[in-house]
Amino acid sequence: MANKESIRDKVSIVGVGCCQFGENWDQSPSDMIVDAAYEAYADAGIEKPQEQIDAVFTGSIYSNKGPHECADALKLFNKPVSFATNYCATGTDLIRLGVMSIAAGLYDTVLVVGYDKPKDRGVSGPSVVVDRVRDLPQTPAGWFSLAAATYFDKFGAGREDLAKIAIKNHANGCLAPKSFLKRPITEEDYFKARIISWPFGLYDSAAQTDGAAACVLTRTDLASSFSKEPVKVKGVTVRSGPNPQKDPNNDFLSWKPTAWARDDVYEMAGITNARAEVGLAQVHDCFSLTELLTYEDLGFCEKGSAKEHIADGAFELTGDLPVNTDGGLKTFGHPTGATGVRMVYENVLQLRGKAGDRQVKGAEGKFAVSHNIGGHPTACGIAVLGRD
Amino acid sequence: MIGITSYGAYIPRTRLPFSVIGGRPAKDGGPERSVAWNDEDAITQGATAAIHCLEGIDRSQIDMLIFASTTLPFQEKQAAALVARVLDLGRDVQTADHTGSTRAGTSALRSAFDAVKAGSARCALVIASDARMAAPKSGMEINFGDGAAAFLISDGDAIATLDGFHAISDEVTDVWRPTGHEFTHSWEDRFVIQESFTPNMNRAIAGFLENSGTSIGDYARVALYAPDARSHGGVAKAAGVAADALQSPLFGRLGNAGTAFVPLQLIAALEAAAPGEKILAANFGNGADATAFSTTDQIEKLGPRRGVEWNLARRRVIGSYDDYIKAKGLAAAEWDAGTNPGLSATILFRERDDDLSLLGQKCNACDAVQFPAQRICETCFAKDDFSRLRLSDRTGKVVTYTFDFFFPTPNPPTVVTITEVDGARIHLQVVEIAAEEMKIGQEVEFVFRKIHESGGRPNYYWKGIPKPE
Numbered sequence: 001m002a003n004k005e006s007i008r009d010k011v012s013i014v015g016v017g018c019c020q021f022g023e024n025w026d027q028s029p030s031d032m033i034v035d036a037a038y039e040a041y042a043d044a045g046i047e048k049p050q051e052q053i054d055a056v057f058t059g060s061i062y063s064n065k066g067p068h069e070c071a072d073a074l075k076l077f078n079k080p081v082s083f084a085t086n087y088c089a090t091g092t093d094l095i096r097l098g099v100m101s102i103a104a105g106l107y108d109t110v111l112v113v114g115y116d117k118p119k120d121r122g123v124s125g126p127s128v129v130v131d132r133v134r135d136l137p138q139t140p141a142g143w144f145s146l147a148a149a150t151y152f153d154k155f156g157a158g159r160e161d162l163a164k165i166a167i168k169n170h171a172n173g174c175l176a177p178k179s180f181l182k183r184p185i186t187e188e189d190y191f192k193a194r195i196i197s198w199p200f201g202l203y204d205s206a207a208q209t210d211g212a213a214a215c216v217l218t219r220t221d222l223a224s225s226f227s228k229e230p231v232k233v234k235g236v237t238v239r240s241g242p243n244p245q246k247d248p249n250n251d252f253l254s255w256k257p258t259a260w261a262r263d264d265v266y267e268m269a270g271i272t273n274a275r276a277e278v279g280l281a282q283v284h285d286c287f288s289l290t291e292l293l294t295y296e297d298l299g300f301c302e303k304g305s306a307k308e309h310i311a312d313g314a315f316e317l318t319g320d321l322p323v324n325t326d327g328g329l330k331t332f333g334h335p336t337g338a339t340g341v342r343m344v345y346e347n348v349l350q351l352r353g354k355a356g357d358r359q360v361k362g363a364e365g366k367f368a369v370s371h372n373i374g375g376h377p378t379a380c381g382i383a384v385l386g387r388d
Numbered sequence: 389m390i391g392i393t394s395y396g397a398y399i400p401r402t403r404l405p406f407s408v409i410g411g412r413p414a415k416d417g418g419p420e421r422s423v424a425w426n427d428e429d430a431i432t433q434g435a436t437a438a439i440h441c442l443e444g445i446d447r448s449q450i451d452m453l454i455f456a457s458t459t460l461p462f463q464e465k466q467a468a469a470l471v472a473r474v475l476d477l478g479r480d481v482q483t484a485d486h487t488g489s490t491r492a493g494t495s496a497l498r499s500a501f502d503a504v505k506a507g508s509a510r511c512a513l514v515i516a517s518d519a520r521m522a523a524p525k526s527g528m529e530i531n532f533g534d535g536a537a538a539f540l541i542s543d544g545d546a547i548a549t550l551d552g553f554h555a556i557s558d559e560v561t562d563v564w565r566p567t568g569h570e571f572t573h574s575w576e577d578r579f580v581i582q583e584s585f586t587p588n589m590n591r592a593i594a595g596f597l598e599n600s601g602t603s604i605g606d607y608a609r610v611a612l613y614a615p616d617a618r619s620h621g622g623v624a625k626a627a628g629v630a631a632d633a634l635q636s637p638l639f640g641r642l643g644n645a646g647t648a649f650v651p652l653q654l655i656a657a658l659e660a661a662a663p664g665e666k667i668l669a670a671n672f673g674n675g676a677d678a679t680a681f682s683t684t685d686q687i688e689k690l691g692p693r694r695g696v697e698w699n700l701a702r703r704r705v706i707g708s709y710d711d712y713i714k715a716k717g718l719a720a721a722e723w724d725a726g727t728n729p730g731l732s733a734t735i736l737f738r739e740r741d742d743d744l745s746l747l748g749q750k751c752n753a754c755d756a757v758q759f760p761a762q763r764i765c766e767t768c769f770a771k772d773d774f775s776r777l778r779l780s781d782r783t784g785k786v787v788t789y790t791f792d793f794f795f796p797t798p799n800p801p802t803v804v805t806i807t808e809v810d811g812a813r814i815h816l817q818v819v820e821i822a823a824e825e826m827k828i829g830q831e832v833e834f835v836f837r838k839i840h841e842s843g844g845r846p847n848y849y850w851k852g853i854p855k856p857e
Contacts, residue, residue, distance in 0.1 A: 125794075131731065133743050133839045133849035134760070135815045137795030142804055145790035153828055198791035198801065198823070245806060245815040248756060248766060252788045252806070 004235075004267045010103045011233045013385070014226035015044025015216035016345040021333035022180040024210040029063045029117045030073035032212035036338075037074050037113055040214040044226045049076065053216075054107035056081040057097045059090040060337035063117040070113050080107075087374025088286065089238060090114060091213070091340020092381025096236045098217045108219050109226075114342075115212035116335035125196075125208055135245065141197035141205055143376045144287045146244070148199045150252035151289070155304040159199050162288035163190040164310050166203040166330065169285060172317060173327025175358040176346075180209045180333035204288040209333030213341035215348070229352045231385050234367060235268025237261050238381040245376055253304075255290075257380035258297040258373060266299075269384040271367060274299040278321060279366025280350055282343035284373045285328040294371060295323070298382075322360045325350060340381055343370035347385050390504050391546025392539050392681070394690060396440030397655050398433050398517075399535040399642055399699035400424045401820055404712055406530055406640075414707045419640030423706070424519035424534040426715040426798050427819065427837040429846055430457040431467050433648075434517030435474045435836040437536035439781070440694035441513070445540065447475060452482045452512035454500055456492035456647045459518050460485060461846045463567065471515065474836050474848075476745040476778050482509060486647075489673035490563075490613065491555075492516065493537070493647040498679065500541040501550045511542035518646025523571045524718060531616045532572075533643020535699070537651035547687040548658060548667070554596035555677035560584045563615075563673075574615075581619050585672055589613070589623045592676035593668075600680065604628045607680070608665040611635040611653035613672040615644065627670075641700055654681070656696040663687055702856070704820065714798035717841075730843015741776065746834060746850050748812045749774035759812040777810070779834070783855055784809040784816070786830040791823050796840075807832055807852055818852040831855040 017039025019032040027035075037049075046052045056079060058070035067083040070076075086093040091114040098110040118126075126140050152158055166185065173179040185203055193202035216226070223230035241257035244250045262274075271277050281298065285291035295306045300321055301314075309315065315323040326332045326346045329339060347368035349355045364387055372381040403420040407413065424433060434455060453475075455468040468483035486492040486499070493516030500512035517536030522528035541550075562584040563574045574580060589612070597603060604610070610629045614620030617639040624634050635653045637644075645652055650671040657667050667681040706712060713719050741747045742760035750757050753770035757777060764771055784807040791801035803826055807816040817839075818832055832852030839849045 130840050130842050132735070133731070133847050134739075136817065136839055136849075137792045137802055137804060139792065139794050141794070142790055142792045146788050146804075146806060148788075148790065149828055150788045195791070195793050195801070197793060197804075242766065246759065246766070246813045248758065248808075248811055248813055250806075250813070 007099055007103050007236065008234055008268055008270070009232050010220055011099045011217050012220045012223035012230040013215050013233065013344065013348055014218050014223050014230050015040040015046065016214070016348045017043060018178055018213040018342055018345045019211055020178050021209045021211035021335065023119050025119065027210065029060070029069055029115055029212070032210065033070055033073040033113055033115055036115070036212040036214040037111060040111070040216050044216040046216065046226070049074065049111070052109055053079065053111045055079060055101060055110045056113065057084060057094045057110060058113040059084045059094050060114065060116045061085060061087070061090060062121065062336065063115065085337070086238060086379050086381065088284065088336050089340060089372040089374035089379045089381040090337040091342065092236065092370065092372040092383055093238050094341065095215065095344060095383055096238055096381065099233050099236050102217055102219055108222060110217050111214060112217065112341060113212065113214045114338040114340060116337045117210050118208050118335065119210045125205070139197065140286060141200045144290050145197045145200050147252045147293060148289055151293070154253060157292070157307045161292065161307040161310055162199065162204055163187050165285070165288040165291050166190055168316050169324050169328045169330035172325055172358060173331025175356070176326035176332055179327045179331050180207050181327070181331040200287050200289070206286045206329035206334040207331060209335055211333055211335035211338045211342065213338045213345050215341060215344055231348045231351050231387060234384040234386045235265040236383040237264045237268065238379060239264065241378050241380070243376050243378055254293055254297045255373060255377050255380070257377055258294060258371065261380040261382045262298050265382040265384055269367060271384065275301070275321060277367055278369050279363040280322045280325055280347070280360045281369040281371065282325070282328065282346055283323055283371040285324055285330050286334065290373070291323065291328070298369065298371060317358060317360065325355065325358050325360055340370065340372040343372070344383060344385065351385060351387050389546045389549060389684065390501065390543045391541065391549035391684070393542050393544050393546055394441050394445055394540040394693065395655050395658060395695065396437050396443065396538045396693055397535065397652055397695050397699050398437035398440060399696070400428050400433065401702045401704045403703050403705050405705060408707060408709050409525060409530060411709065414705050420705065421530065421533040421643035422535055423712065426717070427839070427851065428519065429461050429838060430459045430517040430519050431461055431470060431846070432837050432848065433519060433534065433536035434467070434515040434538070435471050437517065437538040438471060438475055438513060438515050441538035441540055442475070443693065444691055447477055449511045449542070450477050450513050451480060452500060452503055452509035453477065454484050454486055454496040454512065454514050456486040456496040456514070456516040457518050458487055458490060458492065458565070458646050459520055460487055470744070473740055473744045476747065476780070490646050490649065491671045491673040491675065491677055493651045494669060494671040494677050494679055495555070497539060497541070497550070497651070498553045504541055504543055511540065514539045514541060516647040516651040518648050520646045521571050521716065524713065528572060528574060531639065531644050533645045535642060535645040535648045535652055537648045537655050539651070545686045545689070546684055547690050548681040548683045551680040551682055552596065552600045553677065553679045554592060554599055555675060556588065556592050556595065557675040558584065558588050559674065580615065585615060585619060586623060586626065588676040589670055589672055590626055592678045593627050593670050596678035596680065602680070605630070606666050607668040608633055609635050609657040609661060609667045611650050611657055611667070611669040612637065613650050613670065652696055658683065658687065659695045659697060661687060711798050724844070728843055730845055731847055743849050745778065746780035747776045748779045748810070750777045757811040759814050779809050779812065780850060782809045784814070784832045784834065784852060786818070786826070786828060786832060787813065788828060789826050805852065816850070816852050820853040
């Protein structure tokens, strides 16, 4: 039986870093890891990482070279360095592993580094996987679009609702210095773009980019020795789920792992009314509809009602629960293993009130949620942060 | 009584109008030919004809399968063994491929009949299937067509007995395709007709009539091979076939379907025949042969079959010659699918029951049906307690769908669904449906098709098609 209170407030984030996301043709994975980690060190006031970092948790999907790639980039030797992967939820799982290791009393201070380098493969999106005969075509757009026909049929939503999400995330991305795409789009742009897998067009789909993000975690009682502005981990979890493509009772109206992870992490953090208590959220908008379903699956609104809240602007920067304040996977970019850590980077900046032009007003006193899903989706990771 | 106890046909739904070959728009009612589309070949066509032949028939009695084709996708690796797996026939089946000549279809029928008569097989499935390629814009491209025919031969309730067979052999380089060549070659037409086709057909028919002591007038239906409509008329006239006894060769609708050509005409004849009719089928290819059949009272008791007329009524007319060129793999591509070693043979081997036979499993503890095979029940978590269950002949229902524009295909998008069958959910491509016609709840039946050509070889799996009326 899981002890839901074994993590809350025991671990704090004292440093965050994120390299410039984008098509980083002239950067290797190591180059990006160094950018992200050294920004996190500087943020935490760490000057001698070889002495101050006790353990490292790192992971990626495409640059799947194991723990040495990160250890060698940062010259962190004679240390426990572990490599973990959990599809697109890798980043959140890395943070969870780091948090657990500190909460267990094993280490004082750990470094988490998520990164990926899809642009070394020579294709603009995910590859069409042809290593089997069944379950084809295999592209993420094709997996996630399977919830569209059913959701549209039941709740009467359509591409016009998805367009609003895409337009919002493009607008937010313009305000984030390290985002990949800084180009606002109009509804006309949205509907003119080519279709990838119906109903997803180009602007419904995340920008696959290179990138790395890092954070330094430490025991909360040691946090003040690193940073003037530590942020507490209120809860972090991952949940596995059945493959929705063969699950005999999937309704294709929500993704099960998100609902399961939500129940777990809200109990850890003590959230009972998400809409009122969550000040902002970074959610996994691999596709526009995934963001829409997540509004409902995270309890920000009732199942089936998302289009009304979208129309009211609830999730825009000026709304009562801004979502994907830095542009999300859509425009900030989606280097698979880095994404969950990048979300925590954004939430830490927001909770400190240091998010510049995209700063959410009144965020400091509330919970900041970050949400990652991976696979078909077959996994979800959620982290909840707070100042107090 | 030994004879044909069932039959089934398959003709690809895609039709290429002659006008489109000539660079003009498709015209209603004009001549056309059938085309195996990019996910079809001799094996998929033959498997489908066999499934149509076996409708309502217990497959466990079949102990022989002969696959006849000049366009076997593998020169080494047996089509008959693959199709036996697709049909879930079990392992105790004699399998053989007959090839090398368009006569392979009729010689396979004769071999099956002889095997049952000799007692070396109880029930034989004979499949003739071809998807021959002619050079683009050539005369042969117009005259060829693609299709498959299947017959079940056993000592039982025969709908037609096989009364006699006569074959002659001839060595002549008239029509040929050397190993490694894609297109069928032919020497000058007049040479082929005058020195090979006409004399061989005449001699086989005359020899048969003489041996059997019958005359051409005894045959109510006569099916004849021919390279084209004109030579078909010529040989019919020479043999003295009455106009009302001459089986239509289907030029302009189907085309010369190679090894399946005369077998498909035989099916068309059986579909129309009353009990007690005599049918003569004469075939050609490095010699010629003549086979005679008599229909029995049983022909009226065989349930409805998917025969030639059923198939010809299903049409998708393509209006673009470029689409045809792309579908046949004749358009230049940036990457050659054959430049990688292909799918893991080990994995294909392990997953034969799932991928080729489409066997799901039923949990013995909770009755839940699932696909593919798994060791722990997805519903009640019982371990290793399942019965296999063939899903390929069940009807599925679409739970949800999407249209994928990324997956390589001559006509994007690829329609992809989650289809439920007996409670199991399958990630399934659906073909032969327009995107705007797709809906939640659409009923589909399963068809065996090519999925891709990774490794430069056909890789097969199942797709859905809208359930025919």
